[in-house]
Amino acid sequence: MPRQPLVRPGRKLGAVALDVSSSHRAWLDPTRETYLASGRTLGELGDRIPLAKSKLSELLRGVGLYPRWEVIHRLAAELDMPSWPLHRLWRQAALDAGKAPEWIDRSTRASAATARRRPPLDHDGLRQLVEHDYRFYAQVFLCDDERDIAVQDTFAALWLRWDTALCSPDIRAFAWSILRATVMARATYRDGRPELEAAVFDTVALQTQISPSAGAARMTRLVELFRAISRLPVTQLDTMVLLHLCGFTAERASGLLGVPLAAVRADERRAMRHLESAVTLKPDTEGPIT
Template sequence: MTTPSTTPGPDEPAPLRPGRKLGPIADNVGSAHRYWLDPTRARYLATGRTLSDLSFRVHLAKSKLSELLRGVGHYPRWEVIHSLAGELGIPGWPLYRLWRQAALDAGKTSDWVDRSSSNAVITDPPGPPLAHGALRAIVIDDYRRYAGAFLPDDARDAAVEDTFAILWLSFDDALASPDTRRYAWEILRATVKARADHRDHRPLLAKAAFETVALHRQTTLEGEMAQLAESLELFAAISRLPDAQLDVIVLRRLCGFSAAKVSDLLGIPLAAVRSDERHAIRFLEDTIELPDTGGTTP
């Protein structure tokens, strides 16, 4: 992601703006809307430009621009977002994907989306930064395995594609973070959790119950029903784990990845993976009797 010349360096504070400070994002803004709104606001705040300046350039009243950047009022048309992205140096392709999905989630029809974007052609190159593309090629299948434990196939694929779109929009921040892999994984986790079914504010793993090795080993209806009940109990317990332990257990016990692969995928030390797995298993053993799911590699 190319940083515009008006963006301060990493150790340089953004210039002070005259006028009223931009308010926070409204509480009722949904997760899909935030996927593109958060990086757009971050880019605006980093440039040091004023709402008055941008208002003149994107042909939108300052009050309306402030509402747009806070997620207040009507969902914005792509023509406006496209113009704003051009002024702030935000790549159009990932922004459009996230804007479109949020529009549909907000109840807008496909016809409205098409009309809203008919006069705003994306002209920037469709390819992401090389490092982004390299990371995607390495981890995309593993990301799909993880997301598939929580989501049906269509939602799984959409969550993974949204993850890479969000990562593209914030790739400068990813590169500046202590570990790009960890930065990307946290986006994936948040995106998957936002789409998953929940109970008591925790993501459910019900889909994985139908795909365990133990379940497929059963040859009778009674055996299948008994194993399904055990699996559902297990996955309900797993869903109560802290995020780090949940990730490790899903990757180790449901996806079958080695501890070393999990370490590399999450961008955390191997010792942290083993510690999280030990604590998670101890909790699960205290909660239920763990079934045999076929084992994992070391």
């Protein structure tokens, strides 16, 4: 059964600050969830860390200066959270916040928190099954370095929330939601939609169907098509990326997304109808999406 938040005395913990970055939230949200489920008070935790109750409240809301790892490590130990995935996400968020590697190293050296433990066996099993395919999906939106960071951060975040994942209706769908949020947080956007233009030259389906000498006019039409794909609703976008840019079968996409095969096929049909109305396809551009 999922852990239910317990009633605790004192003021309720405030919401996360609106300006907290997505990489910061990647470790902050599961830390807050674990705290809220623990039944402990800020005063009790503050006495153990030690940290003033007001400062601990700020930390759990993402307010003020980015916290040092020593404090997060002590908090994680009190909440019985695995330190290695938490440290990975904390470090990435620190880099995104502009913290120098020297600051990160000094903060980490003060504790023995980075010793790596094995993740749960079922987490490790899921990773072996889907990691390769996750990389294909992330590659459509990100360069190689960003792709690798996003996939590794996905599994670190999933480890932190593994108990919640086990209580979800479908672990595969829960894991996919983390991957998608992590990838989209690092993607490049235009007019509020993720850019896919780079994928014209860098996806499995297109590499097999488009020669390097393709004319500029044809490339222009393909870019138009990819922009139309980027404007699809979330489930249709993911379906089209998996089926027609990664080259996966509908069955394979169904397993990755954690949704019925019929849902994948229905999303593909809806997406195709939208694209046919949004883009004037000529014969030499039909290959990638048929």
